[in-house]
């Protein structure tokens with residue numbers, strides 16, 4: 001006679017699985033797109049010409065319409081990582097960055113490398129998670 005899983009064990013597994021799915025959905029991670037922009041970065045849509053607005057890491061971004069939130073996005077911080085891009089191996093594996101929103105993509109002084117993205121990353125931010133020769137990447141973002 002072959003040994004099969006007892007009903008309680010199966011039930012236990014499916015409960016754990018359900019819990020896992022629920023936790024995943026509550027992580028607040030979202031997917032979107034990112035382009036990049038280069039200097040000049042000032043004046044910005046959030047803080048004008050204030051020189052202290054940029055984090056010392058130089059990891060910052062301009063918010064696209066999807067997250068601009070009528071200006072409430074200013075100062076918000078996001079964990080961002082590159083998921084994929086049109087060109088294979090564009091994403092730098094296992095790299096995630098924490099960026100600060102300092103600008104509004106639609107009114108930024110410098111043009112974005114691609115239009116309509118969730119956010120426009122500073123050169124430093126983009127280059128930390130992806131190959132700089134790319135103009136558009138798919139990202140996972142999570143507000144922190």
Ligand SMILES: *[C@@H]1O[C@H](CO)[C@@H](O)[C@H](O)[C@H]1NC(C)=O
Nearest residue numbers: 087089090130131132133134
């Ligand atoms: C970045 O992408 C370009 C163009 O696809 C490629 O030639 C270059 O080798 C890539 N650089 C790295 C470090 O993968």
